[in-house]
Amino acid sequence: MSLRITIACPEAHIADANQLALCVGNSEADIYTFRDSRWEDGDGNRFALASLLASEDFPTLASQPLVAPAHAPDADLVAAGRAQMKLTIWTPYSEGPFPSTSVDKLLAVIGLEPSLTLPLLNLSPVATIDPA
Numbered sequence: 001m002s003l004r005i006t007i008a009c010p011e012a013h014i015a016d017a018n019q020l021a022l023c024v025g026n027s028e029a030d031i032y033t034f035r036d037s038r039w040e041d042g043d044g045n046r047f048a049l050a051s052l053l054a055s056e057d058f059p060t061l062a063s064q065p066l067v068a069p070a071h072a073p074d075a076d077l078v079a080a081g082r083a084q085m086k087l088t089i090w091t092p093y094s095e096g097p098f099p100s101t102s103v104d105k106l107l108a109v110i111g112l113e114p115s116l117t118l119p120l121l122n123l124s125p126v127a128t129i130d131p132a
Contacts, residue, residue, distance in 0.1 A: 002053040005110050006117040010103045011037035011046040013083060017106055019076045020083035021050075024061040028071045039123040045103045047123055051114045059089050059110065 009017040014034045021033035037046035055061075066084060068075040083106060088099050091110045101107055101121050109117045 001056055003056055003058055003110050004051070004113060005054050005058060005108055006049065006051040006112070006114050006121075007034075007109070008039070008101050008107045008121050008123065009034045009037075009048045009050070010106070011048065012103065013086060013106060014048055016079040016083035016086075017048075019080040020062070020066075020087070020106075022072045022075045023066045023069060023077070023080045024058065025054075025069075026071070031072070038126050039121075040126050041101055041123055046126065047101065047121075049121075049123070051117075062087060062089065062108070 007017075014037065017034050018031050021030040022028070024030075025033070033050045033052070034048040037048045039047045039049050041047070062084065066077050066080050068077060086105045087108060088105050089108045089110060090099055092112065098120050099105075099107060101123060107121070109120065112120075
């Protein structure tokens with residue numbers, strides 16, 4: 001069984017978050033989980049979003065001591081550890097209110113479809129200018 005996970009990553013932490021994704025993911029392609037920061041909060045802080053299906057053990061994998069996986073033996077465990085320390089995991093069964101999006105943390109929302117998660121994150125798409 002898979003879990004739907006949507007993760008908000010502050011722009012400044014994309015590189016570290018990609019190392020974490022590489023360590024807890026299943027493929028060397030996980031280094032590209034977070035790309036462009038195309039979302040912003042009310043203060044103009046930018047975020048990258050990723051929505052993916054992950055194994056049921058994601059919360060455990062993401063919170064236990066990290067090791068370089070076989071598909072990425074040169075993973076940067078120091079960078080992955082920095083991202084791990086900033087990771088907040090929320091599910092509909094979590095106690096307390098929904099955590100706010102912050103430039104100081106990665107926020108993983110588990111068990112909700114992206115269409116339900118996006119309003120909770122309080123992020124808006126960054127306006128782009130059409131070059132045409």
